[in-house]
Amino acid sequence: MIIYAAKDYEEMSKKAAQIMAAQITLKPNSVLGLATGSTPVGMYRHLTEWNHAGELDFSQVSSVNLDEYRGLSGENDQSYRYFMNTNLFDHVNIDKARTFVPDGLAEDADAACADYNEIICSMGGIDMQLLGIGGNGHIGFNEPADAFAQGTHIVDLTESTIQANARFFESMDDVPKQAITMGVGNIMSADKILLVASGEAKAEALYNSLYGPVTPQVPASILQFHKNVMIVADEAALRIIREKGLI
Numbered sequence: 001m002i003i004y005a006a007k008d009y010e011e012m013s014k015k016a017a018q019i020m021a022a023q024i025t026l027k028p029n030s031v032l033g034l035a036t037g038s039t040p041v042g043m044y045r046h047l048t049e050w051n052h053a054g055e056l057d058f059s060q061v062s063s064v065n066l067d068e069y070r071g072l073s074g075e076n077d078q079s080y081r082y083f084m085n086t087n088l089f090d091h092v093n094i095d096k097a098r099t100f101v102p103d104g105l106a107e108d109a110d111a112a113c114a115d116y117n118e119i120i121c122s123m124g125g126i127d128m129q130l131l132g133i134g135g136n137g138h139i140g141f142n143e144p145a146d147a148f149a150q151g152t153h154i155v156d157l158t159e160s161t162i163q164a165n166a167r168f169f170e171s172m173d174d175v176p177k178q179a180i181t182m183g184v185g186n187i188m189s190a191d192k193i194l195l196v197a198s199g200e201a202k203a204e205a206l207y208n209s210l211y212g213p214v215t216p217q218v219p220a221s222i223l224q225f226h227k228n229v230m231i232v233a234d235e236a237a238l239r240i241i242r243e244k245g246l247i
């Protein structure tokens with residue numbers, strides 16, 4: 001595990017983008033595992049700028065995203081497909097036919113999960129998986145649980161997540177109650193993992209994940225067992241790790 005410290009969100013975004021850009025430069029046909037959320041937005045902006053400047057080519061890149069809400073189409077502005085299109089895919093020369101996000105509208109959820117595992121497999125696995133981290137240590141929609149989930153699966157969103165999401169929707173009834181997410185096993189199978197974290201709200205989760213016991217109650221703690229994890233975090237997110245003299 002390597003921790004790259006950044007002074008603030010901007011510097012974190014640039015360092016993380018440089019690592020992903022290096023991956024694409026070294027292996028132009030990389031399979032990238034991508035993530036949504038507020039943390040990677042700045043990083044996607046840098047990647048877009050470098051693509052426009054002619055310094056970074058996405059033409060051979062493929063991608064698989066971590067998760068998607070159930071019941072939302074890709075046109076819904078709260079869907080993760082929509083997020084990826086508007087934050088990255090619409091702005092770079094990636095072939096959208098090679099960008100995958102779990103199918104939120106699939107009627108047969110089990111088949112959709114099996115299909116997604118198969119997509120990852122048929123691409124030859126993920127070269128670099130980008131991850132954010134939840135304040136409770138979640139990765140993708142793998143929330144604290146009694147066991148680590150292996151493959152892509154359906155999750156019931158917790159009441160607190162539903163409440164937190166409610167502000168984006170017209171009514172409580174419109175808020176998705178389920179999501180489809182890669183499992184911890186899918187994530188751990190990636191060759192390299194790039195975890196980004198910013199802000200004080202992530203400090204405890206980051207410390208617990210990187211230095212606490214490995215437990216499904218802190219899903220990101222499993223990353224301690226991965227052979228190639230890079231963490232790019234700003235000083236606010238690193239506060240506890242710094243205070244304990246671990247870096």
Ligand code: PGA
Binds near residue numbers: 131140
């Ligand atoms: P955030 O979400 O980037 O919006 O903080 C990260 C996550 O919950 O995985």
